[in-house]
Amino acid sequence: MTGQNDKAISVTMKQAMESASWIRQMFEEGNRLRREVGPENVFDFTLGNPSVPPPPEFQRALEETARNSTPADHRYMTNAGREDTRRAIAERLRSCHGEALQGQHVVMSCGAAGGLNVLMKSVLDRDDEVMLLKPFFPEYLFYVANHGGKVVTVATDADFQPDLDAIAAALNERTRIVLINTPNNPSGAVYDCARVAALGKLIEAHAEKLGRPVYLVMDEPYRRIRYCDEPHPSVIRLCRYGIVVTSFSKELGLAGERIGYVVVNPEMPGSDSLLAALSVATRILGFVNAPAFMQRVLGLCGDASVDIGEYRRHRDLLYGALTGQGYRMPEPRGAFFMFPEAPGGDDLAFCRLLREYNVLVVPGRGFGSPGHVRISYAVPTRTIERAIPLFAEAFARARTE
Numbered sequence: 001m002t003g004q005n006d007k008a009i010s011v012t013m014k015q016a017m018e019s020a021s022w023i024r025q026m027f028e029e030g031n032r033l034r035r036e037v038g039p040e041n042v043f044d045f046t047l048g049n050p051s052v053p054p055p056p057e058f059q060r061a062l063e064e065t066a067r068n069s070t071p072a073d074h075r076y077m078t079n080a081g082r083e084d085t086r087r088a089i090a091e092r093l094r095s096c097h098g099e100a101l102q103g104q105h106v107v108m109s110c111g112a113a114g115g116l117n118v119l120m121k122s123v124l125d126r127d128d129e130v131m132l133l134k135p136f137f138p139e140y141l142f143y144v145a146n147h148g149g150k151v152v153t154v155a156t157d158a159d160f161q162p163d164l165d166a167i168a169a170a171l172n173e174r175t176r177i178v179l180i181n182t183p184n185n186p187s188g189a190v191y192d193c194a195r196v197a198a199l200g201k202l203i204e205a206h207a208e209k210l211g212r213p214v215y216l217v218m219d220e221p222y223r224r225i226r227y228c229d230e231p232h233p234s235v236i237r238l239c240r241y242g243i244v245v246t247s248f249s250k251e252l253g254l255a256g257e258r259i260g261y262v263v264v265n266p267e268m269p270g271s272d273s274l275l276a277a278l279s280v281a282t283r284i285l286g287f288v289n290a291p292a293f294m295q296r297v298l299g300l301c302g303d304a305s306v307d308i309g310e311y312r313r314h315r316d317l318l319y320g321a322l323t324g325q326g327y328r329m330p331e332p333r334g335a336f337f338m339f340p341e342a343p344g345g346d347d348l349a350f351c352r353l354l355r356e357y358n359v360l361v362v363p364g365r366g367f368g369s370p371g372h373v374r375i376s377y378a379v380p381t382r383t384i385e386r387a388i389p390l391f392a393e394a395f396a397r398a399r400t401e
C-alpha cells in the first residue's frame, strides 16, 4: 500500500531521525565514497570509536572469568549489579572521590549512555531542565527528550571552559541537572578543576535556594585519556549533589561491551532514594542489569587502562600540522577529538569542501557550535599522515573561494 512508510513509525521517532540526519548523511557519504574510491583512499575522521586495543590485564581477566564460570554467574541479579564488582569499583575510586564511597553508591549500567538514561528517568519530571555546555555530545538531546526534560544550552568561553556567569544566569526554578563532560567530546577540552569547584558551589547554593536537589552530573568516559597535568575534578568531592556517570568504553577500549556505572555522592541528601530509583529505572528501561560477564571481568581488571601513547602521538601530529597550516583552536588536552574553527566560517560548507578530497569530518552545528568541525584522531596513523596535505589544500581554498 502506498504511504505506509509515513505511518510505520511514531512522529517523535521520525523527528529524532530527521534531527540526526546530518550524522546519517556523513555515514552514508563515507560508505558511498569507500565503494567509489576504495576504503584506503577515504580519510574518515568522523567516528568516536576507540582505536587502541584493550590492555593485557583485560585479556587475562577475560580468560580467568571464562575458566571460572558457573551456571549461576549467568542468571539475573540485583538490578544495580553484582556486589563484588560494585565493591571493587568503589575501592578503586576512593582515592579520587573520598573514603565514604562504598559499593552501595555505585550502580552498574550499560555504558555511560545507559547510565545517563537511567539517571534522567530517575530524576526528571516533565519540562524539568537539563543544562548542557556547548559544544556537547549530541546524543544528550535524545536522552533528555526520552524522559520528558527540556534542554537549555549555555556557551563556554574561548577555550571551551565552563563560563560560570553564563551558567549562573541560566539557572532557574526548573533546573534539575547541570550536565558537564570533561575531557570533552567534541572539543578535547579538559575542564579546570577550579572552575568545576566553583560550579559545584554555585549548584549547591541554587539547590539550597530551591529547597531540593539540583544535580551536577559529570559524564566522564574519557577520564583516563588526558595529555596534561590538570587533575581530573571529582564532582563527588566538589558538590553535595555530585553524580558521576561513566563507562569502560574508552578507558579500556570496550565500547561494544556496553558496560559502565553511575556513582552517587554518599553525602547527598536523598541519596538512598536516588540509588533505589536508579536500580528500578535500570529494570524498567529494559536494561534489567548491566552485562553479567563483563561485570565479573571488570572486577578483576584492577586499575588498568588503555595505553594512551598512540592517542597522544596522533594529537601532537595533527594539532601541530593543522595549527601550522593556519587552523585555529585551543590545544586539545584530552579525549581523542579536536574542534577547530571552520576556515571560511561555515562548518557545513567546509565539510563539503573536505569531502572533495575524500576527507570526512563532522560539522560543529550537531554539537551546538556551528562554525567548527569535529575531527576524531582515533584513526590509523597513516590516515592522518596522508590527510595532512589535503587539510592544507582545503584550508587554502576555503580562504580564497
Ligand SMILES: Cc1ncc(COP(=O)(O)O)c(C=O)c1O
Pocket: 048, 110, 111, 112, 113, 114, 137, 181, 184, 185, 219, 221, 246, 247, 248, 249, 255, 260
Ligand atoms: C561524551 C560522551 N558521553 C557518553 C558517551 C556514551 O558512551 P558509552 O555509552 O559507550 O559509555 C560517549 C560516546 O562516545 C561520549 O562521547
